[in-house]
Amino acid sequence: MSAVFESLTRFYQSSIGKKTLVALTGAMLVLFVLGHMIGNLLIFVGPHAINEYGHFLQTVGHGMGVWVARIGLLAAVVIHIVATIQLTKANRAAREQRYGCEATQVASRSSRFMIWSGLTLLAFIVYHLLHFTAHAGNNYGSYMTDLDGHQVHDVYKMVIAGFSWAPAAIFYVIAMLMLCSHLSHGVSSLFQTLGLATNKTWPIFKFVGHAYAALILVGNCSIPIAIWVFGYGH
Amino acid sequence: MALLNLHLKVWRQNGSQPGHFQDIEAPEIPDHASFLEMMDIVNERLIANGQDPIAFDHDCREGICGACSMTINGMPHGPERATTTCQLHMRKFRTGDTIWIEPFRARSFPVVKDLMVDRGAFDRIMQAGGFVSIRTGSAPEGNSIPIGKDVADAAMDAAACIGCGACVASCKNASAMLFVSAKVGQLNTLPQGQPERQRRTLGMVRQMDAEGFGNCTNQYECEAACPKEISVRWITKLNRDYAVAAVKDIVGAGRQQAGGEGGD
Incomplete structure (x- = not known):
């Protein structure tokens, strides 16, 4: 038991071990982001579709499903953030004296900005959960509607109300730009860290990473922009 | 002129x-x-x-x-x-x-002094596993181990690393991953390197970490700076080899067969 624990500790303490965990938790979050976006786009199908979807998420597995997902995502987010902060601190410490003349040959801007795009996303996640999940500072929790004879939470009305307020819509768009930047390096990068890239497949991974980041940006931004700029749902 | x-x-x-x-x-x-x-x-x-x-x-x-x-x-x-x-x-x-x-x-x-730096860290990483153990004595017959041309060529590409440290110097995080991956990869690719494959991978990475190098963030500045054009695909291979070696280490594979707490 203790020998296994010792090996696990050594794995976590190693640079590659930590990076592997960052890649695996990143992969979970990458898939979550896509699922979350597809679900949210139901708002364009109409109030019934998104309210039914919201009700399904709340009740799946007798209400346990949502908690399993929440705990899993929370664990992934915590591991992803703790490991990357430790890695970043080690990276800063590895070069105490900076170059007088700094040059960058191939590193993308997104790749050099990962810790900052990531920390902005952390701030966004906290705000997002307070805004639409905990309903802090708003009365969205009291919005109810009739769904096939059941009284359910009115997700449609909540989203329309949430994005009708300009500062929220703007912050969401900024956060999605950060997410796009983060994904444009992170998605292809996880294939490298997990040892799955080859010379043949690397250009595909790189393209897929950029396309994925763009897809998430367009899909997620379409909602606040449609509501705030074009008055969708009013 | x-x-x-x-x-x-x-x-x-x-x-x-x-x-x-x-x-x-x-x-x-x-x-x-x-x-x-x-x-x-x-x-x-x-x-x-x-x-x-x-x-x-x-x-x-x-x-x-x-x-x-x-x-x-x-x-x-x-x-x-x-x-x-x-x-x-x-x-x-x-x-x-x-x-x-x-x-x-x-x-x-x-x-x-001035532009001279002590690159002894690389030597210590090599000592941690950058070798194969062989019987000394009369030289073995050169063709006794068949090695495919593609395998030999790949190992030679990794062996082109001259250990200058440009990868560390160019890396935004002062990571030594390109150097270590070339040295681990060269020996892990060849049949002669297989007996110590797991121990080498774990040992050289551990030494790399102990020396205080940074961590790879997949930006590939190292490959651009490398005077021998060592490919970052060697880092991919090191990541893969390390994950496999770590899992084997965690579950203790290879120890029972050896009949005890042998190896690393």
Whole structure:
């Protein structure tokens, strides 16, 4: 038991071990982001579709499903953030004296900005959960509607109300730009860290990473922009 | 032959004391001189003026030993692709240019003097697993182990690493992953390297971490700076080999067969 624990500790303490965990938790979050976006786009199908979807998420597995997902995502987010902060601190410490003349040959801007795009996303996640999940500072929790004879939470009305307020819509768009930047390096990068890239497949991974980041940006931004700029749902 | 008038900003440092940039004028440098020959000319003038010459590493001056270092205008070995400092020529610069000359900067490469750094960390990483154990005695028959041409070629690509440290110097995080991956990959690719594969992978990575190098963030500055064009796919392989070795280490695979707590 203790020998296994010792090996696990050594794995976590190693640079590659930590990076592997960052890649695996990143992969979970990458898939979550896509699922979350597809679900949210139901708002364009109409109030019934998104309210039914919201009700399904709340009740799946007798209400346990949502908690399993929440705990899993929370664990992934915590591991992803703790490991990357430790890695970043080690990276800063590895070069105490900076170059007088700094040059960058191939590193993308997104790749050099990962810790900052990531920390902005952390701030966004906290705000997002307070805004639409905990309903802090708003009365969205009291919005109810009739769904096939059941009284359910009115997700449609909540989203329309949430994005009708300009500062929220703007912050969401900024956060999605950060997410796009983060994904444009992170998605292809996880294939490298997990040892799955080859010379043949690397250009595909790189393209897929950029396309994925763009897809998430367009899909997620379409909602606040449609509501705030074009008055969708009013 | 044209003569170049250059302005140098050279890092001067004595051991662990704080360093600084010194402005040195380098007039009338022949454009067919190599970068190191330019440094020689500058040093001869400094000595003639009773000043302290600039300390820098050099050895073969034909691009194969890995001794010369220097970060030139922010790029290890200068702006030319796949070129060591000794093979960089002054015709690549223009008269009037300001050239920044700095050591390979990393906490794990402490400055000895001026542009010379101690790259002993690489030696200690090699000692941690960069070898194969063989019986000594009479030379074995060369063809007794069949090795496919593609495998031999791949191992040779990794073996092209001269251990100069440009990967560390160029990396935004001063990571040694390209060096370590080339050395691990070369031996892990060949049949002779298989018996110690797991121990080597874990041991060299552990030593790399212990030396205080940074962590790879997949930005590939190392590959761009490498004078031997070592591919970052060796890092992919090291990541893969390390994950496999770590899982085997966690579950203890390979130990029971050996009948006890053998190996690492």
